[in-house]
Amino acid sequence: MNNISYDELRRSRQRLSLLLFLFINILFSIFYVATAFNTTRTPTIPSILVALASPILLIISYFRMKNYAHQLNIFSLIIGLLWAWHISTRFHSMVPLDKNVLLFSLMMVFFISAISLTGNFQAFCLHSLPSAVTVVVLDDFTHAPMLALAIVLPLLSFSLHYLMHKRADVFTHELVNRLSHERERFSDLSMIDPLTGLFNRRGMNNKLENLALDKGNSHYILLLDIDHFKAYNDNYGHTMGDKALVAVAVAIRDAVRSRDVVVRYGGEEFLVLLIDVDQHQAMERAESVRQAVLDLKIPHVYSENEPTTVTLSAGIAMLSGDNIIESLSMADVALYQAKKSGRNVVQLAVEDNPINTGSVNAVQ
Ligand SMILES: Nc1nc2c(ncn2[C@@H]2O[C@H](COP(=O)(O)OP(=O)(O)OP(=O)(O)O)[C@@H](O)[C@H]2O)c(=O)[nH]1
Numbered sequence: 001m002n003n004i005s006y007d008e009l010r011r012s013r014q015r016l017s018l019l020l021f022l023f024i025n026i027l028f029s030i031f032y033v034a035t036a037f038n039t040t041r042t043p044t045i046p047s048i049l050v051a052l053a054s055p056i057l058l059i060i061s062y063f064r065m066k067n068y069a070h071q072l073n074i075f076s077l078i079i080g081l082l083w084a085w086h087i088s089t090r091f092h093s094m095v096p097l098d099k100n101v102l103l104f105s106l107m108m109v110f111f112i113s114a115i116s117l118t119g120n121f122q123a124f125c126l127h128s129l130p131s132a133v134t135v136v137v138l139d140d141f142t143h144a145p146m147l148a149l150a151i152v153l154p155l156l157s158f159s160l161h162y163l164m165h166k167r168a169d170v171f172t173h174e175l176v177n178r179l180s181h182e183r184e185r186f187s188d189l190s191m192i193d194p195l196t197g198l199f200n201r202r203g204m205n206n207k208l209e210n211l212a213l214d215k216g217n218s219h220y221i222l223l224l225d226i227d228h229f230k231a232y233n234d235n236y237g238h239t240m241g242d243k244a245l246v247a248v249a250v251a252i253r254d255a256v257r258s259r260d261v262v263v264r265y266g267g268e269e270f271l272v273l274l275i276d277v278d279q280h281q282a283m284e285r286a287e288s289v290r291q292a293v294l295d296l297k298i299p300h301v302y303s304e305n306e307p308t309t310v311t312l313s314a315g316i317a318m319l320s321g322d323n324i325i326e327s328l329s330m331a332d333v334a335l336y337q338a339k340k341s342g343r344n345v346v347q348l349a350v351e352d353n354p355i356n357t358g359s360v361n362a363v364q
Helices: 003-038 045-063 068-092 100-116 121-138 144-189 201-214 229-236 238-255 279-296 324-340
Strands: 219-226 261-264 269-274 312-319 346-349 360-363
Touching: 003 045, 003 068, 003 100, 003 121, 003 144, 045 068, 068 100, 068 121, 100 121, 100 144, 121 144, 201 261, 201 269, 219 229, 219 238, 219 279, 219 324, 229 238, 238 261, 238 269, 238 279, 269 279, 279 312, 279 346, 312 324, 324 346
Parallel strands: 312 346
Antiparallel strands: 219 269, 219 312, 261 269, 346 360
C-alpha cells in the first residue's frame, strides 16, 4: 500500500460515513412521517424535508461527490438544524406537553451521529448540537443538569474515541509512509550492483523499459569485457580483482555522459546504453571508454614476456527498440570479434548484416 491508496482508503471511509448518515436519516424521517400519519397527526415540515432531501443527497453523493468530508459537514449541519426544527415543532404541537419526547428526540439524534459520524468529530457536533440546544431551551432549563449530562457524556466519550482514532490514523499514515519509502529504497537497491554501484541487469531492464518511450531517437549498446581477467585474478588474487573491477567501473562511468546508463552486465562484463547518439558519437564514446581504462595503468602481467596493464575489449551495436535481444546479440558478436582481433579494441557490429555471419567493422 502506498500513500495514494491509503488516502483513497480514507476517502472511501468518509464516503461510507456520508452514505450511512444519509441512509439512517431516511429511515428515521420515514419513521416519523409514517407514525405521524398513523396517529392522525400532520407530519412536521422538517421531517418531510429530511425524508425528501436525504434520498436525493444520497443519490448525488453516490454518483457525483468528491470531497466527502466537506459534504458530510454541510449535510450534518443542514439535517441537524432540520431535526432541531422538527423537535421544536413537534413539541409545540403536543397537547398536553410531554417533556419525555424531548429526551427521546435527543437520543434519536445522538443515535444517528454515533452510528454514522464516529470518524468525524466536526460533523458529529454540527449534527447533534442544534437539537441539544433546542431541547435545553424547550425544557426551560428545568432539567438542565440532567440534560447537560445526557449531552456532555456522549460528547465526551465520542471526543475520547475520536482522539484515539485520530492517533491511530496518524500512526497508520506514518507507517504507510515509511513502508513505501522502504519499498522504494529496496527497489532501488535491487537494481544496483553492490560491488561497483552500477546498475545490474534488473536496473538495465528498468531503464530499457523507460527508453522505449522515446523510440524516435537512436541509441547504442556498448558491451565491454575486461581482457584476461581470469589471469588477473590468478596472479593478484580475488580481492585485487575486485579492486580492479571497481576502478574500471568508475573509469567507464566517468568516460560517458550522466544520461548514459552504465551496467555491470556480468562478472567482468559491463554494458553502456549510449542514449541519443549517432553512430559516430557512439564510436567516439566507446573509444574514450577503452582509453580511460587503459589510462588507469593497472598493472596486469599475464604473460612473462610482455608487461602490460588492464584493458578491455568492446562490441558496439545500434539499440533497436523493437528487438533489444537482437541488438544485444549483435554487440556480443562484435565483442567476440574484438577479442579475436587481439583485445583492447572497439568493434562495431554492422546493422544490416545477419548476426550469425557476424560481419563487423573494426575501429581502433
Ligand atoms: N575478482 C573478481 N573476479 C571476477 C568477478 N566476477 C567474475 N570474475 C572473474 O572474471 C574471470 C573471467 O574469466 P574469463 O571469462 O575466462 O575471461 P578472461 O580471463 O577475462 O578472458 P577474455 O575475456 O577472453 O579476455 C573469471 O576468472 C571470474 O572468476 C568478481 O566479481 N570479482
